[in-house]
Amino acid sequence: MKRKCLIIAGGELNPEFASCYIKEKYGSMGPELIITADRGLEGAKILGLQPNIMLGDYDSVALELLEEYEKNDQVVSVQYPTEKDYTDTHLAVITAIEQGAAEICILGATGSRLDHVMANMGLLLLGLKAGIETELVDSNNRIRMVQKHMTIEQKNQFGSYVSLLPFTEQVKGITLKGFKYPLNDADFSMGMSWGISNEITESMAEIKIRDGILYVIESKD
Amino acid sequence: MKRKCLIIAGGELNPEFASCYIKEKYGSMGPELIITADRGLEGAKILGLQPNIMLGDYDSVALELLEEYEKNDQVVSVQYPTEKDYTDTHLAVITAIEQGAAEICILGATGSRLDHVMANMGLLLLGLKAGIETELVDSNNRIRMVQKHMTIEQKNQFGSYVSLLPFTEQVKGITLKGFKYPLNDADFSMGMSWGISNEITESMAEIKIRDGILYVIESKD
Numbered sequence: 001m002k003r004k005c006l007i008i009a010g011g012e013l014n015p016e017f018a019s020c021y022i023k024e025k026y027g028s029m030g031p032e033l034i035i036t037a038d039r040g041l042e043g044a045k046i047l048g049l050q051p052n053i054m055l056g057d058y059d060s061v062a063l064e065l066l067e068e069y070e071k072n073d074q075v076v077s078v079q080y081p082t083e084k085d086y087t088d089t090h091l092a093v094i095t096a097i098e099q100g101a102a103e104i105c106i107l108g109a110t111g112s113r114l115d116h117v118m119a120n121m122g123l124l125l126l127g128l129k130a131g132i133e134t135e136l137v138d139s140n141n142r143i144r145m146v147q148k149h150m151t152i153e154q155k156n157q158f159g160s161y162v163s164l165l166p167f168t169e170q171v172k173g174i175t176l177k178g179f180k181y182p183l184n185d186a187d188f189s190m191g192m193s194w195g196i197s198n199e200i201t202e203s204m205a206e207i208k209i210r211d212g213i214l215y216v217i218e219s220k221d
Numbered sequence: 222m223k224r225k226c227l228i229i230a231g232g233e234l235n236p237e238f239a240s241c242y243i244k245e246k247y248g249s250m251g252p253e254l255i256i257t258a259d260r261g262l263e264g265a266k267i268l269g270l271q272p273n274i275m276l277g278d279y280d281s282v283a284l285e286l287l288e289e290y291e292k293n294d295q296v297v298s299v300q301y302p303t304e305k306d307y308t309d310t311h312l313a314v315i316t317a318i319e320q321g322a323a324e325i326c327i328l329g330a331t332g333s334r335l336d337h338v339m340a341n342m343g344l345l346l347l348g349l350k351a352g353i354e355t356e357l358v359d360s361n362n363r364i365r366m367v368q369k370h371m372t373i374e375q376k377n378q379f380g381s382y383v384s385l386l387p388f389t390e391q392v393k394g395i396t397l398k399g400f401k402y403p404l405n406d407a408d409f410s411m412g413m414s415w416g417i418s419n420e421i422t423e424s425m426a427e428i429k430i431r432d433g434i435l436y437v438i439e440s441k442d
Binding site: 086110115116118122124126138143161163167169190191192193194196197215219220 | 304306307308310311331335336337339340342343344345346347359361362364382384386388389390402411412413415418436438440
């Protein structure tokens with residue numbers, strides 16, 4: 001069964017942006033599976049979305065809201081101990097995969113704590129390894145990982161810029177077509193800033209990689 | 222010659238925080254070398270700091286301010302073409318190293334564009350490779366890289382939390398002492414969220430690594 005899954009994490013959430021993005025992405029049907037991670041439940045409430053699964057150690061969600069949803073028959077609550085090896089958002093991604101998600105969109109995964117942002121970005125690897133299209137989105141950025149091949153239609157791109165940053169230490173044989181700065185069989189290594197602020201100049205842009213993994217960060221100005 | 226270098230990049234800058242941090246870090250003498258990257262010049266102006274070197278493609282700094290500083294005898298201006306292989310902040314770090322910096326602090330390197338944030342964080346590798354203590358700081362985070370060994374005095378820690386995230390794909394033989402969650406010869410791999418939100422519980426915390434590189438992200442709540 002193909003399931004489009006939305007995860008709402010407990011970071012910052014711009015409700016206006018999130019509402020528009022969800023409408024555009026999922027249409028009137030909405031996502032088939034909604035998982036909230038801890039304080040992400042507040043995000044679901046604000047967005048008027050009914051979560052299917054709420055989980056976390058519940059150390060950041062408001063108690064009143066938690067109690068309200070604990071009484072809600074349509075949501076399954078999975079509480080984890082506070083001292084655990086995974087972050088709440090990590091558990092949400094694992095759960096989405098276990099539930100047979102065919103694609104995953106994570107909202108509420110950015111904010112001022114850069115350790116959380118970095119860790120959340122790293123979770124894209126779980127989707128990549130499971131062969132599930134996974135994206136992490138906020139009002140300024142859409143972040144994905146690519147291992148072999150990705151195309152981006154210009155009309156569907158997010159914002160104006162596409163930056164490519166190494167996730168693995170070495171990324172070899174990068175070929176870019178349809179970009180302002182094309183590449184042919186180039187190598188990137190971590191700590192390099194070569195791939196920043198590229199732009200799509202054709203109706204379809206293409207990223208090919210021989211070896212390694214890149215972050216693809218599309219962003220607004 | 223030992224030179225304490227401050228780089229002000231063109232991202233977001235909280236002037237109140239930055240002013241306090243600089244005062245605490247450098248005392249009344251201030252940093253010995255100040256480099257601004259493009260719009261970082263505006264940060265220097267706001268903070269009342271005289272830059273020694275201003276550089277960049279000058280595509281984001283206000284023209285009026287640029288002209289004001291172009292007339293300033295105390296600052297060397299180095300303009301780069303817009304289409305270049307390095308970001309302005311990258312060029313600032315290279316320049317700091319060339320100028321004999323003994324330590325580097327980067328402010329204004331975070332903000333809403335996560336491609337820039339990620340790329341800037343990756344620049345810490347340049348400092349690490351050159352054997353120069355390098356940190357990237359904003360009002361919520363202090364980010365460093367560690368390859369072999371680092372100690373953090375509790376009284377000098379930044380905020381409440383210390384998160385350790387793999388920079389290299391594998392980080393092996395991690396031993397943590399003086400932390401709430403100690404470790405003994407543990408391995409981390411990228412995409413794992415184990416190292417998030419640790420806390421220092423003794424007067425001195427110690428991080429030892431056998432192989433690989435970790436980000437050390439200290440953050441406020």
